[in-house]
Amino acid sequence: MNMEQAILKQAKEAKAAALQLALVAPAQKDKALKAMAAALWSRRNFVIRENAKDVVAASKAGMDDAMIDRLTLDEKRVKSMVDGILAVAAQKDPVGERLQTLRRPNGLRIEKIRVPIGVVAVIYESRPNVTADCAALCLKSGNAAILKGGKEAIHSNTAIYKVLKSALAGAKVPVGALQFIGSTDRAAVTELLKLDQYIDLVIPRGGEGLIRFVAEHSRIPVVKHYKGVCHIYVSDKADLKKASDICFNAKVQRPGVCNAMEKMLVHARVAKKFLPSMVARLREAGVEIRGDEATRRIITDAGKATAEDWYEEYLGLILTVKVVAGVQAAVDHINTYGSRHSDAIVTQDTKEADVFLKGVDSACVYVNASTRFTDGGAFGLGAEIGISTDKLHVRGPMGLEGLTSYKYQIYGSGQVRS
Amino acid sequence: MNMEQAILKQAKEAKAAALQLALVAPAQKDKALKAMAAALWSRRNFVIRENAKDVVAASKAGMDDAMIDRLTLDEKRVKSMVDGILAVAAQKDPVGERLQTLRRPNGLRIEKIRVPIGVVAVIYESRPNVTADCAALCLKSGNAAILKGGKEAIHSNTAIYKVLKSALAGAKVPVGALQFIGSTDRAAVTELLKLDQYIDLVIPRGGEGLIRFVAEHSRIPVVKHYKGVCHIYVSDKADLKKASDICFNAKVQRPGVCNAMEKMLVHARVAKKFLPSMVARLREAGVEIRGDEATRRIITDAGKATAEDWYEEYLGLILTVKVVAGVQAAVDHINTYGSRHSDAIVTQDTKEADVFLKGVDSACVYVNASTRFTDGGAFGLGAEIGISTDKLHVRGPMGLEGLTSYKYQIYGSGQVRS
Numbered sequence: 091m092n093m094e095q096a097i098l099k100q101a102k103e104a105k106a107a108a109l110q111l112a113l114v115a116p117a118q119k120d121k122a123l124k125a126m127a128a129a130l131w132s133r134r135n136f137v138i139r140e141n142a143k144d145v146v147a148a149s150k151a152g153m154d155d156a157m158i159d160r161l162t163l164d165e166k167r168v169k170s171m172v173d174g175i176l177a178v179a180a181q182k183d184p185v186g187e188r189l190q191t192l193r194r195p196n197g198l199r200i201e202k203i204r205v206p207i208g209v210v211a212v213i214y215e216s217r218p219n220v221t222a223d224c225a226a227l228c229l230k231s232g233n234a235a236i237l238k239g240g241k242e243a244i245h246s247n248t249a250i251y252k253v254l255k256s257a258l259a260g261a262k263v264p265v266g267a268l269q270f271i272g273s274t275d276r277a278a279v280t281e282l283l284k285l286d287q288y289i290d291l292v293i294p295r296g297g298e299g300l301i302r303f304v305a306e307h308s309r310i311p312v313v314k315h316y317k318g319v320c321h322i323y324v325s326d327k328a329d330l331k332k333a334s335d336i337c338f339n340a341k342v343q344r345p346g347v348c349n350a351m352e353k354m355l356v357h358a359r360v361a362k363k364f365l366p367s368m369v370a371r372l373r374e375a376g377v378e379i380r381g382d383e384a385t386r387r388i389i390t391d392a393g394k395a396t397a398e399d400w401y402e403e404y405l406g407l408i409l410t411v412k413v414v415a416g417v418q419a420a421v422d423h424i425n426t427y428g429s430r431h432s433d434a435i436v437t438q439d440t441k442e443a444d445v446f447l448k449g450v451d452s453a454c455v456y457v458n459a460s461t462r463f464t465d466g467g468a469f470g471l472g473a474e475i476g477i478s479t480d481k482l483h484v485r486g487p488m489g490l491e492g493l494t495s496y497k498y499q500i501y502g503s504g505q506v507r508s
Numbered sequence: 509m510n511m512e513q514a515i516l517k518q519a520k521e522a523k524a525a526a527l528q529l530a531l532v533a534p535a536q537k538d539k540a541l542k543a544m545a546a547a548l549w550s551r552r553n554f555v556i557r558e559n560a561k562d563v564v565a566a567s568k569a570g571m572d573d574a575m576i577d578r579l580t581l582d583e584k585r586v587k588s589m590v591d592g593i594l595a596v597a598a599q600k601d602p603v604g605e606r607l608q609t610l611r612r613p614n615g616l617r618i619e620k621i622r623v624p625i626g627v628v629a630v631i632y633e634s635r636p637n638v639t640a641d642c643a644a645l646c647l648k649s650g651n652a653a654i655l656k657g658g659k660e661a662i663h664s665n666t667a668i669y670k671v672l673k674s675a676l677a678g679a680k681v682p683v684g685a686l687q688f689i690g691s692t693d694r695a696a697v698t699e700l701l702k703l704d705q706y707i708d709l710v711i712p713r714g715g716e717g718l719i720r721f722v723a724e725h726s727r728i729p730v731v732k733h734y735k736g737v738c739h740i741y742v743s744d745k746a747d748l749k750k751a752s753d754i755c756f757n758a759k760v761q762r763p764g765v766c767n768a769m770e771k772m773l774v775h776a777r778v779a780k781k782f783l784p785s786m787v788a789r790l791r792e793a794g795v796e797i798r799g800d801e802a803t804r805r806i807i808t809d810a811g812k813a814t815a816e817d818w819y820e821e822y823l824g825l826i827l828t829v830k831v832v833a834g835v836q837a838a839v840d841h842i843n844t845y846g847s848r849h850s851d852a853i854v855t856q857d858t859k860e861a862d863v864f865l866k867g868v869d870s871a872c873v874y875v876n877a878s879t880r881f882t883d884g885g886a887f888g889l890g891a892e893i894g895i896s897t898d899k900l901h902v903r904g905p906m907g908l909e910g911l912t913s914y915k916y917q918i919y920g921s922g923q924v925r926s
Binding site: 109112113192194198200207208286290291305306309311312313329332335336338339340343344425447448449451452453454455456457458459460462463464468469470471480481482483485486495496497498499500501502503504505506507508 | 882889901
């Protein structure tokens with residue numbers, strides 16, 4: 091069997107399993123999740139041993155220390171995967187919820203019922219824990235999962251998959267519901283993305299390159315975010331102490347993630363008062379400052395922001411600063427250069443806040459809080475399978491509900507249409 | 509300006525207008541809709557005169573009578589478009605609805621608010637009334653619309669568009685929110701489908717060929733249904749009188765639409781009793797019967813169903829009949845050959861009905877009613893812009909709510925992430 095045939099076979103198996111899994115009772119799915127968690131813990135040494143192969147290969151390939159650290163599994167990190175699976179098991183099962191009941195004059199009763207999507211493919215290149223997280227979220231929401239991880243973690247991912255799959259087999263859940271694509275060839279991704287007859291949704295997770303590749307080649311609906319170019323606008327009506335704390339947190343607390351601040355907009359009226367101490371505080375934490383002309387008149391040693399800077403997601407300790415004329419200018423800038431992810435205003439004026447919240451076309455818009463809260467956990471939605479900057483199906487953090495669709499069940503007593 | 513540049517310009521205008529339109533008050537949008545309706549009625553002679561050009565061209569091109577009839581506009585049909593626009597104006601405005609409020613322990617208040625999607629492109633090849641319907645639904649839901657109709661109705665569509673656009677200009681609604689692609693070249697569709705930076709959603713309406721073309725070429729999310737291969741399963745526990753009326757209605761009342769029955773499945777135990785009279789009744793209405801082996805042992809002069817028949821949407825007076833062993837066989841057949849649109853069971857047994865409703869993986873599943881009710885109007889959801897057999901974003905009839913997304917508005921008082 092060649093690679094195409096193997097992938098087609100897996101997709102067909104996943105679809106057949108999805109139809110079964112949609113009917114499995116919540117308690118049975120939770121039992122399977124607990125079995126997965128237990129198996130992962132009891133076979134942690136196997137997983138860590140396999141992971142070591144990836145770490146050695148990454149070292150030889152000259153991967154940088156931060157990336158090797160993200161790849162590495164130890165007992166503590168396996169424990170955290172185990173806890174993640176158990177946390178998903180403890181969440182409310184979304185399937186079967188009655189979302190709406192419509193009663194028609196002719197006596198028809200129409201019920202809108204939450205159901206699983208079917209088959210979800212996740213294509214990722216991040217840490218090995220994604221394998222466990224996605225397997226758990228898909229199972230809980232009644233979806234068959236097809237997982238395709240990156241080459242750099244192939245031994246780790248394969249080991250985790252094997253352990254989880256063996257646990258499924260013992261838990262009376264259709265084993266076809268968990269599939270893992272062993273090929274590390276990018277052609278395997280292209281192949282997968284053609285199978286719209288069997289796969290209902292694709293979620294790419296990783297760098298912008300991978301995500302653009304998936305979006306351009308997929309015939310299957312994709313939920314994605316390319317990047318997070320998050321802005322904070324400090325109004326002339328801001329509490330500047332709050333503004334400083336919020337901006338500092340959003341830039342520095344964890345600069346490598348998609349909800350970190352990448353651009354700071356400051357009202358012209360407060361720029362001279364606000365910028366010097368803010369920039370000093372950020373620089374002390376190692377942040378490089380780039381600015382537009384007006385910023386550089388105040389922070390004379392700031393780098394010069396290029397046209398590309400306004401679009402760029404640094405994922406590191408760089409911040410580009412612009413002085414703007416007011417809230418509308420801030421809104422327009424964000425809608426032009428932003429990534430529709432998370433943007434904030436700091437202001438004490440509720441009317442101005444409203445203009446910002448309504449005007450900025452992003453998944454999450456904040457007043458007087460750090461953009462770093464865009465996260466399924468921080469929102470209280472439970473674990474997330476990804477974040478969407480699209481506007482279709484799901485926007486912002488995507489948790490269990492984002493992994494469901496609905497169907498209409500219509501109850502009649504012989505009604506016909508006239 | 510060449511065609512590509514013209515389309516890009518229109519898409520950019522639509523996006524800019526969408527950001528404005530999202531903020532327009534409900535009353536202002538309704539005023540614009542009423543102005544559109546009034547303009548269409550007062551300029552009906554112009555529209556009918558332009559339509560005559562399409563009708564003449566269609567005649568010359570040898571288009572069949574049914575299609576020419578669908579293309580033709582008279583005063584009554586313009587009136588019906590006008591009424592359609594007014595009905596949309598009278599619906600509840602979906603924008604701004606608070607869908608959920610999450611209060612976090614740190615004091616953050618997270619509000620999930622319904623917002624327009626942004627820019628919606630509709631690519632269609634059906635009757636000219638689609639131009640008016642889609643323009644009205646998009647405006648009501650706060651979306652900019654880019655309309656691209658078929659060559660056969662180009663004069664009619666252009667005339668309707670001009671009249672509607674002029675009405676917008678007088679109603680203080682951003683005129684860029686309504687765009688019409690004048691080119692009848694299919695390359696214009698390909699061009700449009702690349703513009704994911706400006707367009708948020710594409711809705712193709714027309715034959716399966718058009719829809720597949722759009723789905724394969726689009727970088728923009730697509731909501732679609734390829735076809736409606738609707739089944740009715742007559743159980744051995746059915747009230748056979750009801751079954752006959754339901755099947756007759758679903759096949760004969762309007763055979764050319766996507767929610768008409770195309771396949772009838774009958775339990776082996778009642779086939780001999782049910783089929784002869786049912787087939788006689790259908791044949792009297794002009795229906796051609798094709799059957800599997802078991803059916804043809806009962807209806808000896810039925811045509812032989814080929815392998816392709818089970819997948820085919822006839823959109824006409826043909827019905828393919830299969831004898832099955834029970835509800836699970838019916839469910840399996842539908843999930844294999846169906847189109848995930850609308851399927852029904854006729855049974856007096858509620859447990860059996862439940863197996864069918866849960867097991868059939870379609871947008872709308874019925875017990876004891878005709879599949880013909882799958883329709884925004886019949887569901888009480890108001891006018892529909894299309895029907896989706898996808899499972900993402902919207903499934904089944906797509907009305908105003910289907911034309912919305914949501915955003916999270918987060919209210920803080922200085923919260924930062926620790």
